[in-house]
Amino acid sequence: MSTAGPRTPQTSSSLTVSNRYGTPRRSLSRRAKLALAGGALGVAVVGAGFFALGQNGPQIxxxxxxxxxxxxxxxxxxxxxxxxxxxxxxxxxxxxxxxxxxxxxxxxxxxxxxxxxxxxxxxxxxxxxxxxxxxxxxxxxxxxxxxx
CATH class of the missing domain: 2.60.40 (Immunoglobulin-like)
Structure with a gap:
C-alpha cells in the first residue's frame, strides 16, 4: 500500500491532460512580446514605404x-x-x-x-x-x- 494521500480530482485531471498532450508551454515574456510587436511594426512601415514609393511613377x-x-x-x-x-x-x-x-x-x-x-x-x-x-x-x- 502506498503511504501517499489520496489524489485530488484536479491533480488527476491535470496529470491526464499532461500525459496525453504534454506539459503546457510557457507564454512569452512581456519583453519578448514587445520585441515581436516592434519587429512587426517595423516590417509594416518598411512595406508601406515600399508600396508608397512604387506609386510615385507617372499616372497613366x-x-x-x-x-x-x-x-x-x-x-x-x-x-x-x-x-x-x-x-x-x-x-x-x-x-x-x-x-x-x-x-x-x-x-x-x-x-x-x-x-x-x-x-x-x-x-x-x-x-x-x-x-x-x-x-x-x-x-x-x-x-x-x-x-x-
Whole structure:
C-alpha cells in the first residue's frame, strides 16, 4: 500500500491532460512580446514605404474605344491614353480569339503630346494576328525609359 494521500480530482485531471498532450508551454515574456510587436511594426512601415514609393511613377490611364477586325491576319484597335503631356509611355495592345487566347500583340510608344496641354490623346494601332481575333484592347501601359 502506498503511504501517499489520496489524489485530488484536479491533480488527476491535470496529470491526464499532461500525459496525453504534454506539459503546457510557457507564454512569452512581456519583453519578448514587445520585441515581436516592434519587429512587426517595423516590417509594416518598411512595406508601406515600399508600396508608397512604387506609386510615385507617372499616372497613366487608358480607355478602350473600339476595334475592327479586317481579316484573320489583321485588326485595328482604337484607344485613349491619359498621361502627363510631356511623358513618353509604352502600351501593350493585344488581340484575343474567341477562346481568350492572345492571337496578336504589339507594343506602341506614345510620345509627348506637343503643344497641347490636354493629357488625353486618341490612338489607333494596327496589329497582325495569327488567327481570327474577336476582341482587342490595351493590356497595360508604363512609363518609357529615357534611354528607349
Amino acid at each position: 490611364d487608358t480607355k478602350d474605344v473600339g476595334f475592327a477586325v479586317a481579316d484573320a491576319g489583321h485588326m485595328t484597335v482604337d484607344f485613349q491614353v491619359t498621361k502627363d503631356p510631356e511623358a513618353t509611355v509604352q502600351c501593350a495592345i493585344k488581340a484575343l480569339s474567341d477562346n481568350y487566347a492572345v492571337v496578336g500583340w504589339k507594343v506602341a510608344t506614345i510620345g509627348p503630346a506637343g503643344e497641347t496641354t490636354a493629357g488625353t490623346t486618341a490612338h489607333r494601332v494596327q496589329l497582325r494576328t495569327e488567327s481570327l481575333a474577336v476582341s482587342g484592347g490595351v493590356d497595360s501601359c508604363w512609363a518609357a525609359d529615357a534611354n528607349s
